[in-house]
Amino acid sequence: HVAVSFREQDGEKLPKRLVQKWEPRDIALKFAVAAADRESFIARRDAFVSFLKDGSDGWLDMRVPELGRTYRIYYKDCSDYEHLEDIGGMVAARFTVVFREPNPEF
Template identity: 30%
Template sequence: MTGQAYINNRDISFWGASFSKGAYEALLKPASVKENVRNESRLEDGVREDTGNVRLNERTVNVPFWISGTSESDYLAKYEAFLEEVTSGLITLKVPALKKTYKLIYSDCASYGHYNLTKGKIILKFKEPNPTDREFL
């Protein structure tokens, strides 16, 4: 399926990749907020909490992908090239259906499984350092 997503301006179908079930949900999940500034003075009951300047934490996103090849060698070549691209540092993940481009950094592989070395499912864990730093399409 072409046009589903782009990594660093290259269609993920170039690597035989496509989103797996749960990808959109993972990308749309909101980031948590940072703790508010608090003052626990012994001169006052309770605490004072500043809620006027809410900021978001970085977030972790687990994005599931399918990678398919026409043969074992084709699958392995696409798989290796895909991993080389996503582990290259800061990547941009453009998702036209969500009308957003995310800036992500690869951190880990949460899960991997293959089927006869021609198709595999991989869940990649990314950090989004600043959830407000996105481009809207």
């Protein structure tokens, strides 16, 4: 909202009618990939990356059943993954993926 602040007056002046506009938002989700051995881990990791890259025309539909909503998002960024090898005989890694929702729905 465009607001005007006058040094000699308290507060700020705004229009009588405020129209809400939502800016695009980023959603960061934490993921982990785990497997019984290194080869299985690499296959699972590659499958997950392929899923992120090859969504329907680059778009991903993230369904949240608890809210009864589906959000249309796309992959934006990913952190380096923290490799956690040989945890109880498992090979695992955790990382954060950032998605962008260009037209937010609340």
